[in-house]
Amino acid sequence: xxxxxxxxxxxxxxxxxxxxxxxxxxxxxxxxxxxxxxxxxxxxxxxxxxxxxxxxxxxxxxxxxxxxxxxxxxxxxxxxxxxxxxxxxxxxxxxxxxxxxxxxxxxxxxxxxxxxxxxxxxxxxxxxxxxxxxxxxxxxxxxxxxxxxxxxxxxxxxxxxxxxxxxxxxxxxxxxxxxxxxxxxxxxxxxxxxxxxxxxxxxxxxxxxxxxxxxxxxxxxxxxxxxxxxxxxxxxxxxxxxxxxxxxxxxxxxxxxxxxxxxxxxxxxxxxxxxxxxxxxxxxxxxxxxxxxxxxxxxxxxxxxxxxxxxxxxxxxxxxxxxxxxxxxxxxxxxxxxxxxxxxxxxxxxxxxxxxxxxxxxxxxxxxxxxxxxxxxxxxxxxxxxxxxxxxxxxxxxxxxxxxxxxxxxxxxxxxxxxxxxxxxxxxxxxxxxxxxxxxxxxxxxxxxx
Amino acid sequence: xxxxxxxxxxxxxxxxxxxxxxxxxxxxxxxxxxxxxxxxxxxxxxxxxxxxxxxxxxxxxxxxxxxxxxxxxxxxxxxxxxxxxxxxxxxxxxxxxxxxxxxxxxxxxxxxxxxxxxxxxxxxxxxxxxxxxxxxxxxxxxxxxx
Numbered sequence: 001x002x003x004x005x006x007x008x009x010x011x012x013x014x015x016x017x018x019x020x021x022x023x024x025x026x027x028x029x030x031x032x033x034x035x036x037x038x039x040x041x042x043x044x045x046x047x048x049x050x051x052x053x054x055x056x057x058x059x060x061x062x063x064x065x066x067x068x069x070x071x072x073x074x075x076x077x078x079x080x081x082x083x084x085x086x087x088x089x090x091x092x093x094x095x096x097x098x099x100x101x102x103x104x105x106x107x108x109x110x111x112x113x114x115x116x117x118x119x120x121x122x123x124x125x126x127x128x129x130x131x132x133x134x135x136x137x138x139x140x141x142x143x144x145x146x147x148x149x150x151x152x153x154x155x156x157x158x159x160x161x162x163x164x165x166x167x168x169x170x171x172x173x174x175x176x177x178x179x180x181x182x183x184x185x186x187x188x189x190x191x192x193x194x195x196x197x198x199x200x201x202x203x204x205x206x207x208x209x210x211x212x213x214x215x216x217x218x219x220x221x222x223x224x225x226x227x228x229x230x231x232x233x234x235x236x237x238x239x240x241x242x243x244x245x246x247x248x249x250x251x252x253x254x255x256x257x258x259x260x261x262x263x264x265x266x267x268x269x270x271x272x273x274x275x276x277x278x279x280x281x282x283x284x285x286x287x288x289x290x291x292x293x294x295x296x297x298x299x300x301x302x303x304x305x306x307x308x309x310x311x312x313x314x315x316x317x318x319x320x321x322x323x324x325x326x327x328x329x330x331x332x333x334x335x336x337x338x339x340x341x342x343x344x345x346x347x348x349x350x351x352x353x354x355x356x357x358x359x360x361x362x363x364x365x366x367x368x369x370x371x372x373x374x375x376x377x378x379x380x381x382x383x384x385x386x387x388x389x390x391x392x393x394x395x396x397x398x399x400x401x402x403x404x405x406x407x408x409x410x411x412x413x414x415x416x417x418x419x420x421x422x423x424x425x426x427x428x429x430x431x432x433x434x435x436x437x438x439x440x441x442x443x444x445x446x447x448x449x450x
Numbered sequence: 451x452x453x454x455x456x457x458x459x460x461x462x463x464x465x466x467x468x469x470x471x472x473x474x475x476x477x478x479x480x481x482x483x484x485x486x487x488x489x490x491x492x493x494x495x496x497x498x499x500x501x502x503x504x505x506x507x508x509x510x511x512x513x514x515x516x517x518x519x520x521x522x523x524x525x526x527x528x529x530x531x532x533x534x535x536x537x538x539x540x541x542x543x544x545x546x547x548x549x550x551x552x553x554x555x556x557x558x559x560x561x562x563x564x565x566x567x568x569x570x571x572x573x574x575x576x577x578x579x580x581x582x583x584x585x586x587x588x589x590x591x592x593x594x595x596x
Binding site for chain 2: 034051053059065067068
């Protein structure tokens with residue numbers, strides 16, 4: 001086991017990692033930007049080093065500063081959390097060359113999975129269903145027309161180096177295809193510096209279901225069930241739940257086995273997530289995330305397995321602490337991401353000082369947060385200030401617990417998405433688990449109609 | 451002393467913004483004291499969780515100790531007073547420096563970064579020991595204008 005780890009992150013995930021390290025007897029080093037001098041993670045770590053100015057490029061994305069901090073504190077490993085450098089293969093390589101263990105997969109696995117086409121290819125070869133699409137990059141309008149007629153409309157044109165909804169265009173016929181191709185290419189160039197695009201069948205009204213996997217360095221890989229992350233706004237997740245209300249046990253087993261096969265094909269080590277789109281009883285590989293994710297708590301609550309501790313253990317060379325057959329999914333967990341945003345003004349971020357806060361408690365409630373009364377939310381980073389997770393013996397009770405907790409959650413004076421979540425939890429389609437990725441869009445239209 | 455009198459006293463206190471009043475009369479002594487109410491910042495804001503090793507014990511110099519301008523570390527790394535152990539330090543206390551003079555090295559990831567003075571003056575204090583780590587904007591030198 002490591003004796004000292006540096007956490008290259010901030011906010012709630014830095015706290016989460018520090019807590020796991022405390023319980024494992026591992027000493028912690030926190031790094032922080034000038035804007036985070038009063039942040040909770042700097043207080044709870046054994047040591048804290050200021051590494052730069054507020055802007056992420058000067059601090060949390062500043063590789064020399066982070067490595068330098070790691071060297072002067074003599075850590076054995078770095079945990080990158082999520083976001084920032086968590087999926088930066090270059091950073092993982094530098095850690096390797098400095099003989100600091102990067103808690104995550106190898107740079108090769110990261111590079112393979114970040115190239116969307118190569119990832120699809122790897123999974124296809126492993127026998128995993130992928131979304132029907134072009135075998136190669138589309139380079140001309142003739143190719144585009146040929147492929148679209150082969151695949152069958154509707155199709156979506158996507159950036160190969162992309163993500164987050166950029167460089168994507170849906171088309172329903174030959175007429176709109178050429179224009180879609182050209183605009184997708186130029187958007188991809190602008191956003192990712194790479195105009196390469198490919199084409200896929202467009203899956204209408206899908207559900208986004210992802211499987212948590214974890215692999216040690218001795219060849220053992222297991223999955224810990226799925227999370228349903230269909231409730232999204234502009235490709236940003238708002239609510240996640242485990243298990244998914246729509247998967248049969250049969251499908252769960254099939255998809256879980258596929259997720260493990262995919263991880264093995266990618267020679268994966270550490271914690272990762274295999275994402276699928278599910279529609280009409282079919283499932284298709286979408287992409288793999290090579291990091292621990294924001295929504296990991298829902299999996300922890302239904303399986304009883306501490307994912308961060310497991311990540312640290314396998315990175316230090318230990319075997320997985322459980323076998324696949326030991327993994328049991330019990331009950332239902334739902335997570336609401338609480339952001340400092342104003343839903344009535346297009347979710348614009350609302351940084352500022354929190355003068356009063358009442359964090360929900362009681363049975364079945366877990367809150368992962370770094371904020372406290374008197375804390376000033378800095379404007380430089382993402383707006384998520386807390387994760388509110390409710391657990392119950394079934395989905396209905398988890399929803400009731402979540403609603404009870406949302407009513408207790410008071411944060412003043414900044415605007416947050418707490419009330420917005422209350423409305424979603426009250427929605428009849430949500431409660432029936434009858435939704436697709438278009439839920440939020442529809443939800444807003446309904447709200448406007450009222 | 452009855453309730454009416456006590457109420458009157460409280461009124462007098464409020465009207466005159468008094469925090470404490472003590473009266474002795476006819477063998478009876480009474481003291482009234484107000485506790486301050488204010489916004490109570492969460493205890494965490496100032497709480498230290500157990501022993502904490504901070505790299506820079508000098509990172510918040512008290513106003514009384516501050517003499518002159520601070521020269522701060524531009525990055526995290528290890529502070530060296532000279533480019534190598536056999537060479538004399540770039541500067542000593544008492545030296546007069548010009549803007550642009552090299553004052554020290556901050557080594558990060560095996561790269562020896564020269565730190566140059568952004569202002570001129572006389573060095574009154576060297577705040578870090580040779581070979582010690584420094585964090586971003588940790589005070590390394592105090593410089594008095596000449």
